[in-house]
Amino acid sequence: MLIVAAMSGGVDSSVAAALLQAEGHDVLGVTMQIWPDEGRERSERGGGCCAMGAVRDARAVATLLGIPYYVFQMREEFERHVIAHFAAAYAAGRTPNPCVACNEHIKFRALLQKARRLGADALATGHYARIAPGPDGAPCLLRSADRHKDQSYVLHPLRREDLGYLRFPTGGMSKADVRALARELGLPVAGKPDSQEICFVGPEGYAAVVAERRPEAARPGPILDVDGRVLGRHRGLAQYTVGQRRGLGLPGPEPWFVVALDPARNAVVAGRVEQIYAVACSVPQAHWLVARVPPPGTRLTAKVRSGPAEYAVTVVESGPDGFGVEFTEPVRAVTPGQACVLYDGDVVVGGGEIGGVRRSAAGDALERTAVV
């Protein structure tokens, strides 16, 4: 089988490529060139997953394995689908997850398309997630065996019909095992630290990336309380996210938190801790990864941000396009722009970008800034 291995130069995708080769497949390594400017790439300040250093490391691994290796130019697509979307989301008062957008439009769309076009039988990445046949025999997306490394959250925009084409060779392993295997195989990236930051954000911070494309997101404006009283001034919506405590600069014995961002008034809405809890959220555009959309009343679990935290939910509305869920217990800082991903045990049911959030009774006055 000819398999395209997406190689970021990190330990996971390197081991993934090595494992496929050991299984006897013809493996072909590729790295996507996605950074907006070569000057920054050359300075190699960022350790992001697709920096120039990434190409160097991925190429070294490919050379060691003796597999063909290519770099695909995807700057234009990445700028359009990921960075521009990232900036637009901030300008609209949302907090985006660019890895979700990258998976949806770049890795598992543009790159997958290239893999098919060059005649490959499968596309592999080093993600921590699993693909296994479901009850009807069709492939399902499952969370990783390593719960703390699990990346199924950012993989929810995969298309169901593509699951059979994908391979996650490290998805059933723990990170420690992956590193140990990398050392055993003598891969030069065995000790490379995990990437943490957003790959296209340099040392000047994400707000600079946003301000460059959406100056309105850097415009100062009022900080209001939930009743519309002015509490202070903010430094541009891009600097804030729901649940944030730092950087508001408001006086008082009790701490203030960001409750919502209101682009129509260019306002940050601040409140007390009890006002940042949500009881429900809605996802207007969902990606479903199971054959049957779960009907209202279905009890599932949900993640509302990347990381291991997961909450019990009940589906309150659902259809091919979108869904709404109620949380069994109020959940802190459910943030429009992040994804809500539904799980049935280990199986990823579906997910999508959070459009609206309903807050707990104390926050009911906020209904007009919420969408549910």
Added chain:
Amino acid sequence: MRPEVLSAMDEVYRNAWGNASSVHAAGRQARALVERARERVAELLRVEPFRIVFTSGGTEANNLALFGAVGAAPGRRHVVVSAIEHHSVLDTARALERGGYRVTTVPADGEGRIGVEAFARALCGDTAVCALMLANNEVGTIQPVRAAAEAAADTGVPLLVDAVAAAGKIPVVVPDLGADLLTLSAHKLGGPQGVGALYVGPGCELAPMLHGGGQERRWRPGTENVAAIVGFGLAAELAGRELDAAAARLRSLSRSLVSAILDADCGAVPTGPADPEARVPGLCSFVFPGLDGEALLVALDLQGVYAGAGAACTSGSLLPSHVLTAMGLPPAACRAALRLSLGRDSQEEDIALAASAVARAVRRQAALARS
């Protein structure tokens, strides 16, 4: 690289390891080899040997020519380049632009040819240097260099001719072309990588970019890469001697390859001049509208066919070709470009193999696009 060239270089590394600038016998031996190579390169161009400056390659030669000419004409703040130049010319012009120079880019027609009238009109008394390549490296179009040189001479502007893609394929006779500055790269004519040359014509002033020694008339200081220069010299001599036979052979092979690919009826659209006499022999270029050039290259590589597309950037990934863009092709077509270069080792039986590999890769991709 040609085996004779490899042997000559091997001989230098083993037995003529002196520094060509040293006064001792080993140095003199190396110096003699460098000067012999200079004569050979000069002979290919029909110029006086002392006018040849060895560099690390075509890119450095083009940089030295442009920066050097501009630096030696301090009153002039304007540069003219053609739109289809190699990036070592275009990006140097961009660098000059950032430094406050005005740059005029002369457009190309649909066959990748620069209009001489437009080129001449772009020149003015403020122009420090102008550049027009002899043959384009992506679509092979031979440029009207002689006419451009006359226009440049009328205005008193030195003309740089990048002959990297032309040398060894068509005659590069400086007195016929009228170039004031002309650049070559050894590896394009069967020599080693990492060595090239700049011809500096009479009356041409250059400000050096590098400083630190008297080598190469102070225009390119630094210890000479003797083995590479020797390899270059021999390759130039062989290329000159075999030029007519090689060109005829490459032209015939190109004709077979183009017709084999067109006969395969896989949607290939040839790019560059339709008239084979108007392009360098051995370079066949196509676009496959609607297809993905990157994926095509990879599919061909996996079948053992080493093709090219647009220009390669630092990482080895592809950018849409600026040449095809300048020829007015739509962006989608520029992303589906394919360039097949034939050389001394290409044989008639390779043609059928390459054509069927291309047809296979294109058909598979087209089928996927439909499904």
